[in-house]
Amino acid sequence: MTEFKNIVVTGGAGFIGSNFVHYVYNNHPDVHITVLDKLTYAGNVNNINMLFDSGRVELVVGDIADPEIVDQVASKADAIVHYAAESHNDNSLKSQDEFIQTNFIGTYTLIQAARKYDLRFHHVSTDEVYGDLPYREDLPGHGEGEGEKFTDKTPYNPSSPYSSTKAASDLIVRAWVRSFGLKATISNCSNNYGPFQHIEKFIPRQITNILSGIKPKLYGDGKNVRDWIHTEDHSSGVWTILTKGQMGETYLIGADGEKNNKEVLEDILTRMGKDKDDYDRVTDRAGHDLRYAIDNSKLRTELGWTPKHTDFESGLQATIDWYRENENWWKAEKDAVEAKYAETQKVLDK
Ligand code: NAD
Ligand code: TDX
Numbered sequence: 610m611t612e613f614k615n616i617v618v619t620g621g622a623g624f625i626g627s628n629f630v631h632y633v634y635n636n637h638p639d640v641h642i643t644v645l646d647k648l649t650y651a652g653n654v655n656n657i658n659m660l661f662d663s664g665r666v667e668l669v670v671g672d673i674a675d676p677e678i679v680d681q682v683a684s685k686a687d688a689i690v691h692y693a694a695e696s697h698n699d700n701s702l703k704s705q706d707e708f709i710q711t712n713f714i715g716t717y718t719l720i721q722a723a724r725k726y727d728l729r730f731h732h733v734s735t736d737e738v739y740g741d742l743p744y745r746e747d748l749p750g751h752g753e754g755e756g757e758k759f760t761d762k763t764p765y766n767p768s769s770p771y772s773s774t775k776a777a778s779d780l781i782v783r784a785w786v787r788s789f790g791l792k793a794t795i796s797n798c799s800n801n802y803g804p805f806q807h808i809e810k811f812i813p814r815q816i817t818n819i820l821s822g823i824k825p826k827l828y829g830d831g832k833n834v835r836d837w838i839h840t841e842d843h844s845s846g847v848w849t850i851l852t853k854g855q856m857g858e859t860y861l862i863g864a865d866g867e868k869n870n871k872e873v874l875e876d877i878l879t880r881m882g883k884d885k886d887d888y889d890r891v892t893d894r895a896g897h898d899l900r901y902a903i904d905n906s907k908l909r910t911e912l913g914w915t916p917k918h919t920d921f922e923s924g925l926q927a928t929i930d931w932y933r934e935n936e937n938w939w940k941a942e943k944d945a946v947e948a949k950y951a952e953t954q955k956v957l958d959k
Pocket of ligand 1: 624625649651797
């Protein structure tokens with residue numbers, strides 16, 4: 610039995626939020642979940658609608674920056690788990706308003722409501738708030754798994770409009786804990802992969818490119834390192850922090866999954882029966898962070914969390930299979946997503 614019976618999950622129709630909704634639904638049958646989601650381009654009701662008949666999951670379509678709707682859902686809840694965000698770095702380089710509005714004002718609106726109703730609040734954030742780490746050319750694989758990693762003591766140093774608005778949201782949560790006794794925890798997680806990820810993101814973009822007869826696109830030299838974690842492990846980490854975390858604490862979630870983009874792309878191509886060099890190198894993302902790496906020891910030792918999906922190769926294969934088997938989920942959007950990327954590339958190539 611869990612202490613929280615009615616939780617609000619913001620952004621629960623998006624990639625990671627919907628995976629969390631499934632995780633709680635499957636593992637904690639005494640919990641009722643209200644998803645508050647604006648259903649932006651990244652939100653998809655099909656990620657969660659198979660759970661509605663149970664009566665344990667409901668969707669309220671609304672904006673987290675709207676105090677009225679937030680008050681309405683908060684008044685009936687005992688905890689808020691906050692995933693909703695504008696989440697894509699490339700989009701944040703083109704237009705910033707919605708990042709400020711959702712990531713900063715939205716978080717502000719939620720913590721004011723959490724304060725009013727004295728709710729438990731968990732804020733889901735990203736390792737990108739810490740900026741990036743150097744890698745060492747002298748180590749095999751350019752130093753993935755070696756050297757410095759992010760901890761909860763690493764100074765904030767965000768690079769992009771996306772990561773800076775996430776950093777700003779983390780800081781107001783911290784200040785509300787200190788000034789108003791908000792019962793909040795924060796988690797900063799590394800790059801997620803798995804089912805239901807929007808096809809604008811790296812792994813699903815390349816899988817669906819290959820399935821659509823389009824060459825995968827690698828930014829720059831592909832040496833950038835991401836610390837991949839299966840989204841189900843992110844969910845179990847958030848649940849662990851929600852139920853066992855110390856108020857005011859920040860926990861980093863990662864599963865020791867460092868890989869550079871080139872090797873991930875070559876792995877996808879090989880698994881899908883293509884030549885490993887059968888991709889286009891395109892102009893790099895502006896301000897592209899080099900390496901992320903998480904030191905997860907605080908979450909492991911203080912709260913006893915362990916990731917389950919530690920074999921990236923089998924997780925990647927299952928993800929490829931999921932996109933192959935669920936073409937209906939992504940096909941209609943593919944042309945528009947690629948047309949938007951083609952416009953971005955034109956600007957970058959100038
Ligand atoms: P996503 O873009 O797939 O989903 C975001 C969801 O939020 C969508 O359902 C969207 O409709 C909803 N949303 C957006 N603006 C809203 C608003 N104003 N009001 C209500 N709902 C709104 O994002 P994701 O990749 O699932 O990321 C979820 C969270 O996890 C974000 O806070 C992100 O910063 C964080 N995070 C993501 C990763 C990653 O690898 N994707 C890693 C670490 C942390
Ligand atoms: O087509 C591509 N080619 C490419 O080489 C795309 C879309 C990306 N990339 C590179 C850029 C990154 O180094 O792949 C890496 C991963 O890119 P994204 O999927 O856009 O993720 P990233 O920018 O690392 O951010 C993700 O992880 C942290 C999420 O989108 C964020 O929401 C999260 O906070």
